[in-house]
Amino acid sequence: MAQISPKLLIPDSFQVSRDDITGQLGLIWELIKTPLIVPLLKLGVYVCLAMSLMLFMERVYMGIVIILVKLFWKKPDKRYKYEPIQDDEELGTSNFPVVLVQIPMFNEKEVYKISIGAACGLSWPADRLVIQVLDDSTDPAIKLLVEQECQRWASKGVNVTYQIRENRTGYKAGALKEGLKRSYVKHCEYVAIIDADFRPDPDFLRRSIPFLVHNPDIALVQARWRFVNADECLLTRMQEMSLDYHFTVEQEVGSATHAFFGFNGTAGIWRIAAINEAGGWKDRTTVEDMDLAVRASLRGWKFVYLGDLQVKSELPSTFKAFRFQQHRWSCGPANLFRKMVWEIIQNKKVKFWKKVYVIYSFFFVRKIIAHMVTFSFYCVVLPLTILVPEVKVPIWGAVYIPSVITILNSVGTPRSIHLLFYWILFENVMSLHRTKATLIGLLEAGRANEWVVTEKLGDAVKKAAEAAKNKTNAKAPRRFRFKFTDRLNTLELGFAAFLFLCGCYDFVHGKNNYFVYLFLQTITFFITGIGYVGTII
Numbered sequence: 001m002a003q004i005s006p007k008l009l010i011p012d013s014f015q016v017s018r019d020d021i022t023g024q025l026g027l028i029w030e031l032i033k034t035p036l037i038v039p040l041l042k043l044g045v046y047v048c049l050a051m052s053l054m055l056f057m058e059r060v061y062m063g064i065v066i067i068l069v070k071l072f073w074k075k076p077d078k079r080y081k082y083e084p085i086q087d088d089e090e091l092g093t094s095n096f097p098v099v100l101v102q103i104p105m106f107n108e109k110e111v112y113k114i115s116i117g118a119a120c121g122l123s124w125p126a127d128r129l130v131i132q133v134l135d136d137s138t139d140p141a142i143k144l145l146v147e148q149e150c151q152r153w154a155s156k157g158v159n160v161t162y163q164i165r166e167n168r169t170g171y172k173a174g175a176l177k178e179g180l181k182r183s184y185v186k187h188c189e190y191v192a193i194i195d196a197d198f199r200p201d202p203d204f205l206r207r208s209i210p211f212l213v214h215n216p217d218i219a220l221v222q223a224r225w226r227f228v229n230a231d232e233c234l235l236t237r238m239q240e241m242s243l244d245y246h247f248t249v250e251q252e253v254g255s256a257t258h259a260f261f262g263f264n265g266t267a268g269i270w271r272i273a274a275i276n277e278a279g280g281w282k283d284r285t286t287v288e289d290m291d292l293a294v295r296a297s298l299r300g301w302k303f304v305y306l307g308d309l310q311v312k313s314e315l316p317s318t319f320k321a322f323r324f325q326q327h328r329w330s331c332g333p334a335n336l337f338r339k340m341v342w343e344i345i346q347n348k349k350v351k352f353w354k355k356v357y358v359i360y361s362f363f364f365v366r367k368i369i370a371h372m373v374t375f376s377f378y379c380v381v382l383p384l385t386i387l388v389p390e391v392k393v394p395i396w397g398a399v400y401i402p403s404v405i406t407i408l409n410s411v412g413t414p415r416s417i418h419l420l421f422y423w424i425l426f427e428n429v430m431s432l433h434r435t436k437a438t439l440i441g442l443l444e445a446g447r448a449n450e451w452v453v454t455e456k457l458g459d460a461v462k463k464a465a466e467a468a469k470n471k472t473n474a475k476a477p478r479r480f481r482f483k484f485t486d487r488l489n490t491l492e493l494g495f496a497a498f499l500f501l502c503g504c505y506d507f508v509h510g511k512n513n514y515f516v517y518l519f520l521q522t523i524t525f526f527i528t529g530i531g532y533v534g535t536i537i
Contacts, residue, residue: 033388041391044381049397051373056401058365059408066249066411069256076255076304081214084206093125097213099205100188100272104134104175106168106453108196109142111314113149118199120153120160123206130185131160134175136168170283171451172265177281180272188272195266197314198225204311208269211304219274219301220293222251223267226310229317235534236315237416238426239322243315244412247307250366255305258354260297262333262362265289267311274301284339285441286451287332294340294358298347317535319528321455323433328451330434333367334441335448371438374431378402379495383502383518386510425524429492487531496525 076082088095101119105112119131133150137143143164150162165178176193179185190212194200200223208221224247230240254261263270265288275281278296281288293303316322344359382398385391402424410420440447503518527533 038390048377051369052401059405063408065253073256096125096128097189098128100185100191101131104172105196106136111197112146114199115196120158123202132179133162134179173281173283173288192269199312219271219296220303221269222305223309223311225313227315228312232317239315241413241416245409248412251305259302263289263293285332285335286328300349316454319533324452325454327437330437331441334438337363371434375435386502386506429528489529492525492529496522
């Protein structure tokens with residue numbers, strides 16, 4: 001049988017040289033560019049400009065209000081009735097309310113002693129304090145260590161109880177809900193929630209509880225986080241810059257203007273009656289803290305943020321842990337917005353402007369628009385306009401508005417102002433994951449309810465460094481080996497390649513000099529893509 005040539009199977013019109021194929025692809029591009037690509041890209045530019053203006057106006061509004069708050073608003077202890085609870089020899093400790101401290105944890109080997117020790121060291125009458133360690137650990141060795149630590153403090157006369165469950169249903173929300181059902185906490189009026197890596201100062205309760213005691217309409221007192229490892233690496237410095245704006249501006253403004261803000265999940269004290277009235281803890285999203293705060297606010301309860309009451313905590317210092325945390329923090333609010341927006345609209349107990357604030361400012365702009373515009377505009381649409389010169393982006397949208405937004409975001413951390421440019425590049429990278437997580441939450445897709453506990457290292461890194469410096473040991477410290485491919489992040493590497501190609505094209509053919517930004521953004525995507533960000537264990 002005669003051998004059939006491959007050419008016989010291909011029509012003559014397609015049997016062309018490589019140059020002809022390139023020419024035909026170019027012809028196809030020109031044919032679809034004008035009627036299809038240009039209109040779609042123009043639409044993308046208009047949408048991104050609209051989102052940028054929304055974010056810009058929200059940031060300017062927040063900036064104006066925080067200036068007014070700092071200059072003219074009364075401090076919380078002047079806005080609300082506040083009187084420290086004093087020790088009384090005649091009444092004994094009966095004038096102190098009974099407070100429950102809940103410490104939820106999951107395989108927290110490096111930090112479990114920190115929170116338990118801090119809770120047991122709180123300056124509060126021992127017979128008016130109940131400490132509950134809610135351990136959902138799956139590692140038997142860690143569970144034993146946590147239980148032994150509780151027993152050690154109990155032997156000193158501290159009322160601390162070690163509590164476990166048969167399963168992790170509901171994750172953190174399930175653990176907190178289960179803890180409130182215990183008979184020995186029924187007489188408690190307030191509950192302080194402290195995550196495993198948090199360490200409140202001894203006067204934490206004495207400075208916060210009076211707001212709840214003397215103001216029956218207040219449901220929550222939230223303290224500010226202070227990061228003990230902010231200088232550990234560049235990753236933790238970037239996180240500090242983002243979170244300081246959240247505390248310095250967003251929470252302060254929400255507390256002063258609407259007595260509402262999102263509970264941060266820890267370093268806060270709740271009135272247990274308010275939790276029950278709001279329907280208790282729910283595990284329908286990965287932001288059970290925000291869920292409870294919104295439901296309590298819709299029932300008329302007020303929240304107080306105390307910026308000068310600071311609780312030490314730890315930032316995730318590995319990129320893997322940070323990515324999981326950001327997925328949960330971005331996906332959860334979007335998913336909660338999907339589930340609660342109609343309930344907020346229909347609510348009769350709160351004022352119209354508070355509804356507008358919660359729906360538009362708190363949820364829509366900060367939790368959805370802020371993530372999407374950063375990624376879609378600066379990592380997708382702007383680079384694509386370089387390949388399609390018929391589509392122009394006005395300089396006010398590409399440069400001026402982002403510059404103002406960035407400067408306003410930096411007010412929370414003046415000491416890191418010199419890192420501002422790199423913070424922008426890193427936030428653009430993280431916007432990729434936040435946008436992805438936001439869409440998953442809005443669409444309630446596969447990973448909408450994924451809960452991965454943020455890994456904390458405690459003093460492990462410091463101890464490892466000290467051990468490495470110690471040359472007196474006979475044996476050299478064991479070195480952990482891992483594959484380079486384990487650190488690769490293909491999504492970041494893919495965008496690094498895309499932005500590099502766009503930068504090269506702009507360098508050769510462009511007129512706006514966007515290639516400077518694109519090459520710097522490419523480097524940032526590439527560094528995160530190969531995993532050289534944060535602490536490497």
